[in-house]
Amino acid sequence: MLNQRPRRRGCLIEFLYPTGKDVAVPGCAAVLDGDGGDERSGAERGVVGNQGSLRDRLEGRDRDLALVHRRTEGDETGAVFFARSDEAWVLSGANVHISFVGQDDGSESERELDGRRVAIINANLSSGLDLTRARRLRENLGISFMADIKGGPFEIDAMTAAHFLAAPNPDGRSNAVVVKPWVSGQDVTGRPRGLWIIDFGVGMPEREAALYEAPFEYVREVVRPKRLASRSIIEAWWQHERPRPEMRLALSRLTRLIATTQVAKYRLFVWLTTDSLPDQRVIVIARDDDYFLGVLQCRLHEIWSLAAGSRLEDRPTYTPTTCFETFPFPRPTDEQREAIAVAARELVLLRDGWLNPPGLTGSELRKRTLTNLYNERPSWLANAHNDLDSAVLATYGWPVDLANPEILERLLALNLEREPA
Numbered sequence: 001m002l003n004q005r006p007r008r009r010g011c012l013i014e015f016l017y018p019t020g021k022d023v024a025v026p027g028c029a030a031v032l033d034g035d036g037g038d039e040r041s042g043a044e045r046g047v048v049g050n051q052g053s054l055r056d057r058l059e060g061r062d063r064d065l066a067l068v069h070r071r072t073e074g075d076e077t078g079a080v081f082f083a084r085s086d087e088a089w090v091l092s093g094a095n096v097h098i099s100f101v102g103q104d105d106g107s108e109s110e111r112e113l114d115g116r117r118v119a120i121i122n123a124n125l126s127s128g129l130d131l132t133r134a135r136r137l138r139e140n141l142g143i144s145f146m147a148d149i150k151g152g153p154f155e156i157d158a159m160t161a162a163h164f165l166a167a168p169n170p171d172g173r174s175n176a177v178v179v180k181p182w183v184s185g186q187d188v189t190g191r192p193r194g195l196w197i198i199d200f201g202v203g204m205p206e207r208e209a210a211l212y213e214a215p216f217e218y219v220r221e222v223v224r225p226k227r228l229a230s231r232s233i234i235e236a237w238w239q240h241e242r243p244r245p246e247m248r249l250a251l252s253r254l255t256r257l258i259a260t261t262q263v264a265k266y267r268l269f270v271w272l273t274t275d276s277l278p279d280q281r282v283i284v285i286a287r288d289d290d291y292f293l294g295v296l297q298c299r300l301h302e303i304w305s306l307a308a309g310s311r312l313e314d315r316p317t318y319t320p321t322t323c324f325e326t327f328p329f330p331r332p333t334d335e336q337r338e339a340i341a342v343a344a345r346e347l348v349l350l351r352d353g354w355l356n357p358p359g360l361t362g363s364e365l366r367k368r369t370l371t372n373l374y375n376e377r378p379s380w381l382a383n384a385h386n387d388l389d390s391a392v393l394a395t396y397g398w399p400v401d402l403a404n405p406e407i408l409e410r411l412l413a414l415n416l417e418r419e420p421a
Contacts, residue, residue: 081108131308134326135419144285144320147278151241152223154198155182161196167214178212185261185281190369199277200238202245209238250286258285258293263312266374267305269296291337294344298392303404304411328414330395343388
């Protein structure tokens with residue numbers, strides 16, 4: 001039976017329930033009852049013996065890690081002796097994936113993770129090498145960002161965008177300042193959909209925004225009613241909910257940026273122009289050099305991001321804090337940097353040539369997506385990645401046949417060396 005007080009912190013949902021040594025996972029039930037709840041731990045509330053929790057895996061993973069870490073370390077809240085890292089759960093018609101965590105008072109000596117005996121359960125519900133020990137590197141801060149959250153129907157189709165771009169304004173200003181190509185995760189891994197978005201930037205006053213006549217009137221008629229009826233965190237209904245000023249500042253001196261999708265089957269990095277606006281499902285890296293894209297697209301960073309990140313159903317997720325800011329980038333010589341840049345440019349050139357060859361019909365082009373390319377993984381693609389991987393490994397001074405577990409061990413050691421506790 002569930003303890004009466006579910007705890008909810010932001011997007012983190014936790015339920016404590018008494019159990020015996022054998023946690024009855026299939027028999028658990030839960031009721032989500034709003035935003036309130038007791039912030040005290042089970043021990044602080046006087047709950048003793050074994051406990052368990054259900055954790056929503058969709059959001060808030062970084063906030064979860066600190067809490068689970070306390071448990072895996074066996075402090076006053078007890079230790080985790082049982083966990084299911086990824087389980088499907090249907091509640092009120094919503095099909096989500098959650099994690100189960102069983103916690104005791106520290107006396108249980110056996111550990112079980114996903115149905116198998118293990119020596120230790122890490123804070124990210126893995127066993128073996130504990131990448132949750134990795135630290136955010138100061139040299140990586142302020143480069144990678146979760147992109148813009150619009151908070152309303154600011155997006156428009158290409159025909160509407162063309163009309164707005166051609167429309168005059170009373171003081172002669174161009175609507176191109178606020179009407180921009182819009183890029184979602186679907187546009188990165190699939191075919192570009194040709195959508196646009198109205199974006200009045202960060203802090204633009206209403207009087208100034210109104211001088212962009214046609215886009216402003218559209219937002220006033222279409223977005224404003226929905227924004228006023230929502231639980232918006234800002235009063236400026238003509239502005240995006242979270243426009244990411246830090247991201248925009250970092251991109252202000254660049255003409256292109258590196259982008260990857262937050263959730264995708266493959267960890268792929270692409271170029272976008274800075275006159276476009278990526279949405280919240282896109283992770284933005286504020287760098288414009290081929291070398292940097294090459295390191296991100298290499299096997300080492302892919303292995304690291306898969307191990308350090310989490311999953312949504314069967315798809316890996318990528319976040320700036322856990323995957324990017326913890327990754328120890330190489331420190332190459334000028335010659336090594338250029339070798340990686342050359343390999344990266346060749347990979348991008350070949351991929352772009354495959355995506356948009358001349359002479360194909362529209363229906364044929366629609367099948368040419370990055371996801372489909374990596375599903376097929378033709379020999380030329382594998383060869384291009386091998387060349388890139390070899391160039392990156394050389395900057396670390398590591399052999400090309402290094403196994404994945406050894407790569408992770410070396411990267412973790414390098415991370416801890418660069419950012420001492």
